Amino acid sequence: MSNSRLKAAPPTEVVNIVKNRNHGKLAPGEKSLAASPGTWFVWFGIAAFFIFLFGIVLSVLVDSLGKPWFNTWLPENFTLGWYQESWARFDLAHIIGVTLLVAFSVIVISVIIGVPASYVLARSNFPGKKLVMLLFLLPILIPPITFGIPLATVMYNFGLGRTVLAVILVNLVPSVPFVIITMTPFIEQINPSIENAARMCGASMYRVFTKILAPLLIPGILAASILVLVRTVGMFDLTFLVSGPTSDTLVVAIYRAMTSAGGGEARQLISSMGVIYTAMMLLILIIALRFINPTQLVAQVKDSRED
Amino acid sequence: MMTSATNTGSRARGSASLKHRLAERGVDTKLLLLVPAIVFALLLFVYPFAYGIGLTFQPLAATQEQWGGGLFANYVAFFRDAFIFDSVWITLRLALPAALFNVLVSIPIAFKLRSKFRGKRMLQTLLVLPITLGTVLTAQGLLIFAGRQGWLNRFLLENGIIDQPLQLVNNYLGVMLSLIISGFPFAYLLISSYLSGIDPSLEAAAKTLGANWKQRFRRITLPLLAPGLATTFILTFVLAFSVFPSARLVGDASGETRVLALMAYRAFSEQLDYSMASTIAIMMGVVELIVIAFVFLGRSFLYKGSTGGKG
Numbered sequence: 001m002s003n004s005r006l007k008a009a010p011p012t013e014v015v016n017i018v019k020n021r022n023h024g025k026l027a028p029g030e031k032s033l034a035a036s037p038g039t040w041f042v043w044f045g046i047a048a049f050f051i052f053l054f055g056i057v058l059s060v061l062v063d064s065l066g067k068p069w070f071n072t073w074l075p076e077n078f079t080l081g082w083y084q085e086s087w088a089r090f091d092l093a094h095i096i097g098v099t100l101l102v103a104f105s106v107i108v109i110s111v112i113i114g115v116p117a118s119y120v121l122a123r124s125n126f127p128g129k130k131l132v133m134l135l136f137l138l139p140i141l142i143p144p145i146t147f148g149i150p151l152a153t154v155m156y157n158f159g160l161g162r163t164v165l166a167v168i169l170v171n172l173v174p175s176v177p178f179v180i181i182t183m184t185p186f187i188e189q190i191n192p193s194i195e196n197a198a199r200m201c202g203a204s205m206y207r208v209f210t211k212i213l214a215p216l217l218i219p220g221i222l223a224a225s226i227l228v229l230v231r232t233v234g235m236f237d238l239t240f241l242v243s244g245p246t247s248d249t250l251v252v253a254i255y256r257a258m259t260s261a262g263g264g265e266a267r268q269l270i271s272s273m274g275v276i277y278t279a280m281m282l283l284i285l286i287i288a289l290r291f292i293n294p295t296q297l298v299a300q301v302k303d304s305r306e307d
Numbered sequence: 308m309m310t311s312a313t314n315t316g317s318r319a320r321g322s323a324s325l326k327h328r329l330a331e332r333g334v335d336t337k338l339l340l341l342v343p344a345i346v347f348a349l350l351l352f353v354y355p356f357a358y359g360i361g362l363t364f365q366p367l368a369a370t371q372e373q374w375g376g377g378l379f380a381n382y383v384a385f386f387r388d389a390f391i392f393d394s395v396w397i398t399l400r401l402a403l404p405a406a407l408f409n410v411l412v413s414i415p416i417a418f419k420l421r422s423k424f425r426g427k428r429m430l431q432t433l434l435v436l437p438i439t440l441g442t443v444l445t446a447q448g449l450l451i452f453a454g455r456q457g458w459l460n461r462f463l464l465e466n467g468i469i470d471q472p473l474q475l476v477n478n479y480l481g482v483m484l485s486l487i488i489s490g491f492p493f494a495y496l497l498i499s500s501y502l503s504g505i506d507p508s509l510e511a512a513a514k515t516l517g518a519n520w521k522q523r524f525r526r527i528t529l530p531l532l533a534p535g536l537a538t539t540f541i542l543t544f545v546l547a548f549s550v551f552p553s554a555r556l557v558g559d560a561s562g563e564t565r566v567l568a569l570m571a572y573r574a575f576s577e578q579l580d581y582s583m584a585s586t587i588a589i590m591m592g593v594v595e596l597i598v599i600a601f602v603f604l605g606r607s608f609l610y611k612g613s614t615g616g617k618g
Binding site: 147169 | 452
């Protein structure tokens with residue numbers, strides 16, 4: 001192949017190919033990453049992005065540790081005082097407890113409701129399937145505020161406003177469809193003949209689910225759960241509309257602290273809460289990534305098509 | 308197990324045959340698994356939504372008096388009240404460029420980073436990092452980092468690149484930056500996964516036929532990638548369109564970044580005008596769906612079919 005291309009390729013490309021041979025790792029014909037204006041643009045874009053990203057993370061971190069930090073590169077002294085203060089003042093133990101309670105309840109309920117539904121959507125065709133798909137797609141496509149405000153009004157009418165139950169319920173609205181949408185292609189790639197074989201051998205529906213499907217589904221369910229967890233912990237709009245002082249999740253608590261009357265709380269207190277939030281998210285993700293691969297949902301589909 | 312909700316009471320006409328016929332069309336006991344999800348969606352999504360639409364036709368007396376229009380007073384107010392209606396344009400002016408930027412910049416980057424190189428996994432892991440930040444922390448970080456006394460301005464000032472500190476936060480630019488920081492990694496990850504779904508042998512075939520990289524991109528990769536790009540655009544647009552906390556925190560909430568979500572929330576919690584709040588919220592959904600419909604319409608002209616990979 002490389003022979004025929006050598007004939008057709010313009011001279012510059014020939015040089016590249018020779019270079020690539022020296023690099024060794026690149027597939028024949030792939031351009032080297034060095035040189036060319038396009039490459040410079042790409043690396044510049046990535047660099048600018050990471051400057052902002054690390055700038056944001058580091059400045060929040062330094063801010064939460066510094067005392068005082070005004071018109072200098074770095075604060076004069078470092079202290080952990082802001083953490084102690086914000087922990088006590090905002091009752092962060094309670095807030096983190098609520099956040100985790102909400103997140104895990106949402107995961108468990110949305111998996112229980114969503115996985116059977118995605119099994120049906122993956123396996124059978126029935127009249128009205130498109131309508132059902134649309135019903136599950138809409139809560140993801142429509143902005144959270146659009147259904148959040150009517151939903152919150154209903155919640156307050158039922159006297160559920162500002163309760164943890166309301167926070168769990170509103171977070172389920174995008175999470176259940178999310179589990180369905182991500183799990184449907186995952187189930188599609190599981191070979192149906194395995195189930196059929198089990199049925200032929202006399203296994204009931206229940207046994208097919210517990211003995212055959214469940215073990216095969218575990219990686220997909222875990223991956224979907226992680227995504228739901230990240231979405232729920234980070235979900236601001238919906239939680240904000242129905243939560244109150246005793247049912248705020250961490251994001252909402254930070255927002256309230258930033259916008260509270262009288263110019264908000266001290267910036268450093270908010271930064272320390274922000275660092276706690278990021279640390280919690282990172283911890284969750286690191287623990288999760290030890291067990292599963294988030295690209296599994298996509299990658300497994302790819303593998304199955306290849307064989 | 309043998310009786311299903313779909314065929315009870317049909318015994319007189321011979322249940323076996325009807326059940327068989329239904330099963331052939333896909334209606335069987337399996338569908339019962341769908342029931343919890345549908346009940347859930349009806350209770351928590353369709354019912355509140357319908358209730359909200361109903362609410363929009365019950366305007367407050369004050370709204371009716373000021374804007375007239377009887378039952379439709381809320382809608383009259385929405386279109387006539389420049390303070391409210393302007394926020395449609397404000398929202399679109401933020402969301403459309405942000406989504407477009409995120410998609411357009413992701414394409415060359417996803418292309419360049421397609422091949423294997425050292426540190427690729429590390430780079431992709433780092434790109435997931437903004438997801439752990441969340442909008443509120445991104446806002447806080449931008450305020451400190453890009454503020455008047457932040458590191459960014461300090462660096463530029465001390466190196467003599469600028470004379471005056473750049474005003475990067477508390478305005479349109481601040482919200483835009485926060486939309487890019489949260490939206491770009493998402494767009495990049497999606498596009499690179501679409502790109503990996505395109506069978507490389509198609510491009511290799513074009514290469515053997517002597518097509519240069521421009522021709523290969525324009526004739527082979529782009530047409531195959533375009534539906535994926537449309538989807539990515541829609542998803543990043545949806546994210547940017549419902550921007551709310553950052554519009555308040557790093558934006559200029561009473562001027563340049565007075566987005567629809569903010570207006571709806573104000574009517575809801577500050578003016579306690581639930582019917583107006585629902586009206587703004589639902590019109591927000593309508594505007595978004597119009598944009599999505601346009602993209603879908605454009606997408607329907609694009610290539611549909613196998614991309615040779617995972618599709």
